[in-house]
Every structure is written in structure tokens, then in C-alpha cells.
Amino acid sequence: MSTTTITVTINGETIEETVPVRMLLVDFIRERAGLTGTHIGCTYEGVCGACTVQLDGEAVKSCLMVAAQADGHAITTVEGLAEGGTLSPLQRAFNEQHALQCGYCTPGILMNMDEFLRENPDPSDEEIRHGLVGNLCRCTGYAHIVDAVRQAAKETG
Ligand code: FES
Ligand code: FES
Known part of the structure; x- marks a missing residue:
């Protein structure tokens, strides 16, 4: 090999x-x-x-x-998202908005949305949904994920 x-x-x-x-x-x-x-x-x-x-x-x-x-x-x-044991604003928003159930999809969504928010600091819900097209979640129905990304955008944008 x-x-x-x-x-x-x-x-x-x-x-x-x-x-x-x-x-x-x-x-x-x-x-x-x-x-x-x-x-x-x-x-x-x-x-x-x-x-x-x-x-x-x-x-x-x-x-x-x-x-x-x-x-x-x-x-x-x-x-690498949390700094010194403190959750990033996006991670905290996922927790507060109940944006995960089994959590299997969550790391990938966080890494995608972390970059998305850097590029789109004030996204519409439609833009958030579009940003999520490459991430499948079998549990949440996505509504709470969109809520969490919106919350993080408001806090950091
Ligand atoms: S394991 Fe990479 S996209 Fe599914
Ligand atoms: S929370 Fe279970 S797949 Fe997304």
C-alpha cells in the first residue's frame, strides 16, 4: 500500500x-x-x-x-469550536433552542453553520434553510435548528 x-x-x-x-x-x-x-x-x-x-x-x-x-x-x-470550555454562541443556541435530539448530525451542522454565519452575519430564515441543504437531520424537522442559527446570528451579527 x-x-x-x-x-x-x-x-x-x-x-x-x-x-x-x-x-x-x-x-x-x-x-x-x-x-x-x-x-x-x-x-x-x-x-x-x-x-x-x-x-x-x-x-x-x-x-x-x-x-x-x-x-x-x-x-x-x-x-475546536468551544474555547477554553466555553461553548460558542452557536453551540449555546443549539442547546437553548433544543436544536438536537440524537445529536448525530449536530457536529456537521455546527461546522457548516459556523462558516455560514461568518459569511452571512444577518441571514433570513430562507437563507439559513438554504445553507442547511447539505446536512441531513432525521430527528428534529429542522425548525429548531433554524431557530438556533437565527439566535446565534442575532447574538454575533
Ligand atoms: S459521511 Fe460525509 S457526507 Fe455523509
Ligand atoms: S438530531 Fe438526530 S439526526 Fe439530527
Whole structure:
């Protein structure tokens, strides 16, 4: 099996690892970095959004990339959203608005919406819904998720 050595910064910590060239980024994050908050929901098809992380601040589905593509880049996972044990405004809003039930989809939605709010600090509900098209949730019906994103936008926008 052909391998390559990559250097990646994850949540501010730089790690160097030798990985199979075909290893997916999501598997690297979970198995090599041990950050299991990034989920796999759709057998690596890019459909569910549960594996969403940020690559240099941009939300990406980590099942659609190989780890080698992240060489030299900075990744943020859901574990990197809270600062010093304090939930981010978006995380707090999800909690207060009851925007999760089983929570399986939540890390991916948080990472996507965190970037979305940076790009759209004052979004309409329609824009929030549109921003969520790449994230599937089987539990909530989305209404509370939209409420939470709206609350976070009001607090931070
Ligand atoms: S596991 Fe990546 S989109 Fe579903
Ligand atoms: S809270 Fe269960 S899938 Fe979204």
C-alpha cells in the first residue's frame, strides 16, 4: 500500500502522520487524530453532512477528500469550536433552542453553520434553510435548528 507523510494542524495542534494515500480525511480525523466528534452518516457518499469540518475556515465534507489533500492546511473540527470550555454562541443556541435530539448530525451542522454565519452575519430564515441543504437531520424537522442559527446570528451579527 502506498503511503505519504502529511503535516496537518487540527484545532491548533500540528500533527505529522504517515498515511495510506487513499485514506479519507474523515478516517484520518477519527482514527489518527482521535477526534470522534466528526461523524460518518452516509457511507462516504457526501450526502449527509455529518462529517463536515472546516479546512482553512471553509466547511468541507471530510468523506469527500483524502487526508493527503489536507497536507499543510488547518482543520477545525467540532471539538475546536468551544474555547477554553466555553461553548460558542452557536453551540449555546443549539442547546437553548433544543436544536438536537440524537445529536448525530449536530457536529456537521455546527461546522457548516459556523462558516455560514461568518459569511452571512444577518441571514433570513430562507437563507439559513438554504445553507442547511447539505446536512441531513432525521430527528428534529429542522425548525429548531433554524431557530438556533437565527439566535446565534442575532447574538454575533
Ligand atoms: S459521511 Fe460525509 S457526507 Fe455523509
Ligand atoms: S438530531 Fe438526530 S439526526 Fe439530527
